Amino acid sequence: MVPDVEGAMTQRHPDACQVLFDAAEKAGANCVRGVEDVSVVTSESFQCVTFKVEGSVHEVRCRLVVAADGRQSVIRRQLGIELHTDEPHHLFSGLLVEDADGFPADLQVIGSTDEVHYLVLPQGSGRIRLYLGFPFSDRHRYTGEVGVRNFLDAFDTPSFPYAKEIVNSTPISPHATYANEDAWVDEPFAQGVVFIGDAAGWNDPINGQGLSITLRDVRIISELLTSMSDWSPSAFSEYATERRVRMSNLRFAARVASKLNNEFGPEAVERRVRAKTRMAEDPMLGLAQAVIMIGPEHAPEGLLGANTWEALFA
Ligand SMILES: Cc1cc2nc3c(=O)[nH]c(=O)nc-3n(C[C@H](O)[C@H](O)[C@H](O)COP(=O)(O)OP(=O)(O)OC[C@H]3O[C@@H](n4cnc5c(N)ncnc54)[C@H](O)[C@@H]3O)c2cc1C
Known part of the structure; x- marks a missing residue:
């Protein structure tokens, strides 16, 4: 659903997930992995969440659902909440490579050539996260079977140091391409549900802000929930206003x-x-x-x- 490495702080997405998972368990949360078939039915008195784990169906009743189920949020769609997106400007593609031992581990490189915008974010031990931005008209060049080869060759440009290290590196991740648009909902809440993170709308990945946005959402919502006994939709209007300004900036x-x-x-x-x-x-x-x-x-x-x-x- 998301790339397996986050950019600027070189923090791997699976590692960040594990740290948060462990912290939630330590704080007393009942954490369950491998969940399927999530369904949410809301009412004024309580919310009913059903889901499947290892073949058996479970039901949980709660006062509030904090929906953090990412870009394609099933809960957002079940509640019929419309997602708005702006016009995408270009495509953005990521690849994790290894065997680039000659590339300095402490050097991040960002630049534009005549054809692509590139970002090179070393992860240590010869692993590098590579990103390319390119126009929609070039999508066939950097996707599909020939896509990975062309992706690596795009770094072979005079403005880029250590091109050889990238061109000869070994790809070790899926080669995912996204349109760069932002997305948002009018109100990131509904009766009995509040949305956080990508489920509430996301920012163009070029800014590398996904984790920061989500963690700030978490902080605002947890402070609201622990400071007020009213968890009705109106309790989240301040969060909605703050998020609208933050995301628009x-x-x-x-x-x-x-x-x-x-x-x-x-x-x-x-x-x-x-x-x-x-x-x-x-x-x-x-x-x-x-x-x-x-x-x-x-x-x-x-x-x-x-x-x-x-x-x-x-
Ligand atoms: C190309 C690209 C590069 C990016 N680079 C960066 C970066 O450098 N830095 C940064 O901070 N952010 C980056 N991001 C954004 C970042 O990955 C996200 O904003 C962040 O992961 C959002 O966290 P989240 O918890 O809201 O959603 P997610 O990380 O998507 O988590 C949602 C979770 O819900 C689960 N889920 C979803 N639906 C269901 C279902 N129906 N049943 C059960 N489970 C379900 C998923 O399996 C997943 O575990 C990038 C995004 C893209 C596309």
Whole structure:
């Protein structure tokens, strides 16, 4: 459902899941793996969750369901909650490779060539997580049978150091390609259910914010639940407002990243150089990207909008 490695902090997704799973058990939660056929029926008095584990069906009744079932959320679909997405700008593809021992373990490389945007995130012991952004028109080049070979060869470009290490490395993961769009729901809650993480809508993976978004959702919802006895839908309106602003700031930052790094040809290069110079000269413009580092909730109100876009790209 998600790539097996997360980017910038080089934290593997399965490791992060295991740490959280162990912490939940230690805190007293009843944790179950291998769950299938999840179904949720809600009412004003209690919620009924049924699921199958190892062939047998279980039923749990609770006051509130915190739905964290990812992008394709079955619970979101069962409750008929509409998911909105913006127009995708390009495709984004990831691959984990090994046998790249000559590549420095402490060097992350991000750049654009005439055809692709690339990210190289070493994981240690010769393993590297590679990402490519490319236009929809090139999807046949980087997907399917020839896709992996072309994917690796895309790093063979003069602007990229250690190309040989990548070209000769060994792919060890599925080669997954995603459209880069953001997604959101109008309200991340319903009677008896609150949505967190990707189930509530996600940000373009280029920002590498998925785990941060989800953990902040967890913190906000746990603080709400432990501080109030009212768990009715209205209790989550503040969370919905905070999340809307936070995600909209991240969406803006991702659109800037798309325009800067995932458009190709001489005009795009000029635009990239011009916008990056403007960002370096004016720290407020720089926030259009730096907001993913300082936290999207800290962006000055109104900064990430049409005026900043104009100042960067006009
Ligand atoms: C290409 C790409 C690169 C990314 N890179 C980064 C990155 O560098 N850094 C970062 O922080 N984030 C990154 N992300 C995003 C990140 O992976 C997600 O935002 C994050 O995993 C969301 O966590 P979650 O718990 O909401 O959902 P998930 O991690 O998707 O977890 C959902 C869980 O629910 C389970 N589930 C779903 N449906 C059912 C069902 N019907 N029955 C039983 N179980 C079910 C799934 O098996 C899964 O275990 C990336 C995403 C993509 C697509």
